[in-house]
Amino acid sequence: MRGGSMKKILLVEDDEAIRNSVVDLFEVSNFNVKAVDNGRKALKLLSSFAPDVIVTDIMMPEMDGVELLSEVKQNLKWKDIPVIMLTAKVLVADRLNALSQGADGYICKPFKIEELLYTIINVTKLRESVAIKTAAGQIKVINGTNHLSFLETLNEKIASHPDKQPNLDEMAATFQMSPSGFQKKLKRLTGSSFSEYVNTQKLERARDLIQNGQYSMKEIAAMTGYRSASYFSTAFKSYFGKSPTYFIKK
Missing domain, CATH: 3.40.50.2300 (Response regulator)
Structure with missing residues (x-):
């Protein structure tokens, strides 16, 4: 250094x-x-x-x-x-x-x-x-940062529109930050870019919906913002290492 x-x-x-x-x-x-x-x-x-x-x-x-x-x-x-x-x-x-x-x-x-x-x-x-x-x-x-509050607020904002892909500029503005500053803070806290973080949140919500057992895969894909059930299934397996059907409660 x-x-x-x-x-x-x-x-x-x-x-x-x-x-x-x-x-x-x-x-x-x-x-x-x-x-x-x-x-x-x-x-x-x-x-x-x-x-x-x-x-x-x-x-x-x-x-x-x-x-x-x-x-x-x-x-x-x-x-x-x-x-x-x-x-x-x-x-x-x-x-x-x-x-x-x-x-x-x-x-x-x-x-x-x-x-x-x-x-x-x-x-x-x-x-x-x-x-x-x-x-x-x-x-x-004398001037700490509440990292957990930042992430909890971000999670709430993502969850408020689960069927849509959040816009980086708009999200950064809600935190009164520039898009680049927002991205850097999120990357430092989670190791993920904004799009990666949003996708993980949506996929983890999808897993919860699957385990709930009330919706079809097509419905869950739409509820989490994926354009098709097949694309959703591919993204889900890439993230969890298992297909969506693995999480269906027997």
Whole structure:
């Protein structure tokens, strides 16, 4: 990283190959990095190592990433450390769970190292821009952002017109943001573009409607904004890895 002191990163990843690869790339990028393979070891290390950012996998033995996140955010000494989650879990519900616990970023595997590096740079810049040093030398956040409220409001707006494709410019305007700023914020929080995020919301609603058992596939396709049942079925299988009929309750 350019300028300032070397950033300290705590990496928590149980996959040895991924852990070693990311450590090597962090060191090349001039980060001071410590790495452990589960959340319990990370908590122990935090007593002697004060990172600028924690990067953690979610699925790990002994203590997973969400449990680690919860412990960090409930600790007065550590709660302002940005936490970036790495995971192969792609459902929006999983992302919302992590964000509701206080995660500052969410990156899906497989990922490009540039994506992780830029996310680290962005969250540290954001933290520095919204914090001041008090007389006692402690960090005080003075202008935080309610990420969960942003996503909940967005979900409500998408759900209010389930049979239509929301317009990016109009949606950004309702948040009093530029389209590019809106896209960047959504990408940072969820790892998805606006169109990708809308599609996941619609497909997850479609799954709920299928499990409800009251509608035909053609009706569900129309209710979620798909122009045909066949196109809906293709999109559904691409997202869930299973056909819509798999979710019909027997």
